[in-house]
Amino acid sequence: MSSANLSASQKSQYPNLKAVPIAVDGIAIIVNPQNNISNLTTNQTRDIFTGNITNWNQVGGSDAKINVVNREEGSGTRDGIQKIVLKGGNFSTGGITQSSTGAVRSYVAGDSNAIGYISFAEVDNSVKALNINSVAPTYDTIANGTYPVQRYFLLVTNGDPTGNAKAFIDFTLSPAGQAILKADKEVAISDVSAK
Amino acid sequence: MISIKPNRAGRSLRRSATQDIKGRTIELLLLLCGISSVCAIFLIIIFIFAEGLPFLIQAGPNFLISSVWQPTDNFADGLWGIFPIIIGSLLVTVGAVAIGTPLGVACAIFLAEIAPAPVRRILVPSVNALAGVPSVVYGFFGLLVVVPWIRGQFGGFGTSVLASWLILFIMILPTIISISTDSIRAVPKEFKEGSLAIGATHWQTIRSVLVPAASSGIIASVILGMGRAIGETMAVLMVAGNSITIPNSIFAPTSTLTAQIALEMGYATGAHREALFAMGIVLFAFIMILTGLANLASRRRIAY
Numbered sequence: 001m002s003s004a005n006l007s008a009s010q011k012s013q014y015p016n017l018k019a020v021p022i023a024v025d026g027i028a029i030i031v032n033p034q035n036n037i038s039n040l041t042t043n044q045t046r047d048i049f050t051g052n053i054t055n056w057n058q059v060g061g062s063d064a065k066i067n068v069v070n071r072e073e074g075s076g077t078r079d080g081i082q083k084i085v086l087k088g089g090n091f092s093t094g095g096i097t098q099s100s101t102g103a104v105r106s107y108v109a110g111d112s113n114a115i116g117y118i119s120f121a122e123v124d125n126s127v128k129a130l131n132i133n134s135v136a137p138t139y140d141t142i143a144n145g146t147y148p149v150q151r152y153f154l155l156v157t158n159g160d161p162t163g164n165a166k167a168f169i170d171f172t173l174s175p176a177g178q179a180i181l182k183a184d185k186e187v188a189i190s191d192v193s194a195k
Numbered sequence: 196m197i198s199i200k201p202n203r204a205g206r207s208l209r210r211s212a213t214q215d216i217k218g219r220t221i222e223l224l225l226l227l228c229g230i231s232s233v234c235a236i237f238l239i240i241i242f243i244f245a246e247g248l249p250f251l252i253q254a255g256p257n258f259l260i261s262s263v264w265q266p267t268d269n270f271a272d273g274l275w276g277i278f279p280i281i282i283g284s285l286l287v288t289v290g291a292v293a294i295g296t297p298l299g300v301a302c303a304i305f306l307a308e309i310a311p312a313p314v315r316r317i318l319v320p321s322v323n324a325l326a327g328v329p330s331v332v333y334g335f336f337g338l339l340v341v342v343p344w345i346r347g348q349f350g351g352f353g354t355s356v357l358a359s360w361l362i363l364f365i366m367i368l369p370t371i372i373s374i375s376t377d378s379i380r381a382v383p384k385e386f387k388e389g390s391l392a393i394g395a396t397h398w399q400t401i402r403s404v405l406v407p408a409a410s411s412g413i414i415a416s417v418i419l420g421m422g423r424a425i426g427e428t429m430a431v432l433m434v435a436g437n438s439i440t441i442p443n444s445i446f447a448p449t450s451t452l453t454a455q456i457a458l459e460m461g462y463a464t465g466a467h468r469e470a471l472f473a474m475g476i477v478l479f480a481f482i483m484i485l486t487g488l489a490n491l492a493s494r495r496r497i498a499y
Contacts, residue, residue, distance in 0.1 A: 009269040009465050067352050072437070073266050074462025090265060096352050096436035096448045099458050103433075110343060111353070 002154045003076025003119075018161065019154040022172045023186035026120030026142040027080050027149040028129035030105065032112040037061045039131040042148060045085050048115060051092025056113065068095030069104050069116035077101070080151040081117050117149075121185040139182075143191045153186065243479060247472030258473060264439045268465030275470055279441045281477065283449035286356060286442065287431060288424040291363035295424075296417050298364070299371030300406075303413070306372065307379035308401055326369035334433030337362040342434055349446045354436030357445045362430050367420035374419065378412020379405055411492050418489035422482055428453040452478045 006019055029045055031037060040048070040059060047053040048066055057063045070091055071078040082088065098104045104116040109126035116127075120137050123129045129137050132148060141147035161169050171177045178188040251258060254275050261276025302322070306315055341361050346353030382405050390400040406413070428451075436448025437458055456471050456478075463471055 007268055007464075009267075013465065065351075072458045072462070073264075074459055074464075074467060076462075093438060093440045096354050096438050097450075097458065098437070099432060107354075111346060 002156050003151060004079040005152070005154070006156070014158060016159040017156055018159065019156050020161075020169055020173070021152040021189060022155050022169075023153045023178075023181045023189060024142060024150050024192050025153050025186050026137045026147055027077055027084075027117050027151065028120045028123045028137050029115065029117050029132060029149065030108050030123060030127040030129055031115050032108055032110075033126070033128045034112045035061065035128065037130065038128070039134055041133055042085055045130075045132065046087065046089065049081065049086060049091055049095075050089050051094050054094070064113045067111055067114040068092065069107050069114050070095045070097045071101075071104060071117070072097050072099055076151065077117060077119060080149065084149050084151070120150075139185065139187060139191075143187045144193045150187075240479070243472055243475045246469060247474075247476045250466065250469035251473040251476060254470070254473065258470075259477070262441070266459070266463070266467040266470055268463075268467050270466040273466060273470075277452070277455075277474055277477070279439050280450050280452055280455050280474070282441050283356075283435070284425055284451040284453070284478075284481070287359045287363060287435065287449060287451055288421055290356065290360040290445075291367060291424045292417060292421050294360055295364035295367045295371055295420055299368050299416070299420070300375055300413055302368070302372045303375030303379060303416075304401055304406065307376045308397070308405065322369050322372050325365065326373075330366065330427060330430040331433075333362050333366055334430035337430060337434035345446065351446045352436050352448050354434055354448050355446045356435070356442050356449050358434040359431050359449065359451075360445075362434055363424050363427060366427060366430065367423050370420040370423050371416045374416030375409070375413045378409040378416070381412065382408040411494075415489045415493040418485055418492060422485045422489070425451075425478070425481055425485065426453060428457045432457055452481075 002019070003025065006017055011017060029040065035056070037056065037059060044053065044059050048059070049068060049070075051068075053059060054066055055063060056066055068091075078091075082091065096107075098107055098116075101118045101122045104118050105122060105124070105127055108114040108116045118127075120129070120142065123137075131137075135141050135147045137147045137149075142150050155169050155172065157165050157169075160166075172181075173189065178190060182188050182191075250270075253270060258275055258277060259281065260278050261274070262278045263274040263276045264280070265274040267273040302318075306318060306322075310318060337358055341358050342353035342355075344353075345351075345355055345358055349357075386404050386408055387400055390404040391397070395403065431451050432454035435450060435454055437450045437454055438448035439450050439455070440447075442449045452474050456474055459467065460471055
């Protein structure tokens with residue numbers, strides 16, 4: 001399973017890799033529930049993660065330093081933010097790095113000045129998912145593409161899938177498999193509007 | 196008499212022949228164990244160098260002195276500077292050792308010389324228990340207790356150089372305490388008796404005779420503690436913040452070589468993966484230097 005598109009060098013090193021999209025996952029920009037900010041534009045979000053905006057009062061919040069929480073290099077979620085929000089720009093080195101979705105979420109839940117990003121499916125009450133360009137991340141806004149920060153979940157095989165791997169991919173794409181993904185707040189491929 | 200002697204000699208010869216075979220078999224097995232562990236170490240070294248050395252040569256000295264770390268799976272697209280990570284590793288290690296050494300040595304002196312037997316019976320197992328706590332537990336304690344405390348008291352992220360020091364110094368205490376205690380105990384009795392006999396107090400004896408005589412062991416314990424600190428991964432990963440910048444205060448986040456390798460290994464491919472192995476080589480060099488120093492220190496025995 002990969003949450004980042006295959007890179008050019010991965011493709012050149014393993015030319016037979018086949019990627020099958022199985023769901024679309026929104027990436028929620030999360031802050032502490034005590035934070036009075038509830039909306040950011042994509043540009044504001046970009047500037048926060050690149051380090052151009054460092055205080056919450058620059059985006060209408062209280063006067064406090066923004067504590068940026070990143071995922072590690074190589075993470076699909078980090079890759080998604082870098083491509084979609086940062087448009088390929090670089091993350092500021094001023095933030096901290098946590099090694100998992102759960103670690104980012106629990107850090108943000110404990111620090112009222114923190115901002116991070118996790119899979120929409122992993123958002124719970126301990127954190128607040130921000131609206132981006134005034135669009136809240138929901139199943140529908142991710143499915144119809146109005147919530148901009150989203151990426152495919154891919155199943156990757158070396159060569160065309162056969163045997164159990166093929167059976168598993170077929171099941172994942174079947175209504176029963178897609179229903180399981182839906183129950184976990186991942187957007188089923190069949191619900192995704194053509195992009 | 197004459198008939199018994201060769202009999203006895205013959206029996207003992209037969210016994211020694213079977214014992215000899217047994218003994219040789221055991222010796223051979225032990226030799227094999229020894230060789231296999233040496234082989235394992237060499238295989239690991241060869242593997243790390245095979246994976247990391249080509250990258251190290253390609254990246255050149257820039258790898259060590261440049262400060263921007265933007266790894267990608269393609270060498271040409273990435274920026275490969277680990278200078279802040281090396282500084283972070285050294286800073287975290289030196290700080291933890293600086294806090295841990297006085298405490299550890301003081302505790303060792305107490306255990307070896309001052310503590311009455313009942314106290315020792317409680318303290319020694321407790322110190323040993325510290326060594327047995329998994330590092331992830333230390334890390335979790337740090338994340339839930341130390342990090343929020345630092346954030347509340349001093350602001351910032353909480354995950355910081357200070358948090359790493361506070362967790363690491365506890366983790367290296369058992370190493371420093373147990374080896375220092377042993378080396379103080381190993382000082383010949385005559386030294387202490389002689390010192391007391393010429394009228395020195397117990398404290399003067401400890402300060403001027405026992406600790407200097409045990410100094411090589413104490414230094415070795417500190418260096419081994421240093422090795423433990425620089426090699427610690429999980430706990431540091433959880434409390435350091437893993438930020439690849441040179442920290443401007445002890446409340447700022449930092450990153451260490453081990454934590455960075457563990458953090459990024461999961462998703463690293465291509466050049467990124469090789470770079471992590473190259474980081475492993477750098478770490479390996481540090482640990483070899485420390486181990487060498489520890490050997491030197493413990494060999495430099497004061498002539499009794």
